[in-house]
Amino acid sequence: NDNTIELAELATVTLTEVVSDGNTDPDVSSSMAAQINPLTSSAAVTIQANDYPHGLLTFAPSSRSVTVDEPGTGNLTSVTLTIIREYGTLGAINIEIETQVAYTYPPDQQA
Numbered sequence: 001n002d003n004t005i006e007l008a009e010l011a012t013v014t015l016t017e018v019v020s021d022g023n024t025d026p027d028v029s030s031s032m033a034a035q036i037n038p039l040t041s042s043a044a045v046t047i048q049a050n051d052y053p054h055g056l057l058t059f060a061p062s063s064r065s066v067t068v069d070e071p072g073t074g075n076l077t078s079v080t081l082t083i084i085r086e087y088g089t090l091g092a093i094n095i096e097i098e099t100q101v102a103y104t105y106p107p108d109q110q111a
Contacts, residue, residue, distance in 0.1 A: 005088045009047040052087040057095065060084050
């Protein structure tokens with residue numbers, strides 16, 4: 001494993017020659033030697049993309065815990081949370097954000 005960003009890599013592995021009992025003599029009858037089935041003599045190998053080619057998203061340390069005033073009690077009308085894209089930068093990405101009520105808190109502390 002390394003830190004090199006890589007996309008999926010494809011390879012085909014094909015059986016091309018059989019050696020029976022250490023003999024590759026062309027005069028040996030083909031019915032006496034091991035043979036390769038041409039219908040199943042190839043295999044496709046895919047090495048999956050690794051090291052986050054499209055990036056690894058995380059909240060910036062300053063955005064992992066933010067405290068704000070209650071709406072209507074100060075000048076704040078929005079919260080800025082910074083997201084960092086590390087490692088890979090392949091292609092454009094879209095980020096969807098979802099907020100949920102914190103039901104584990106008492107009702108007067110839920111946002």
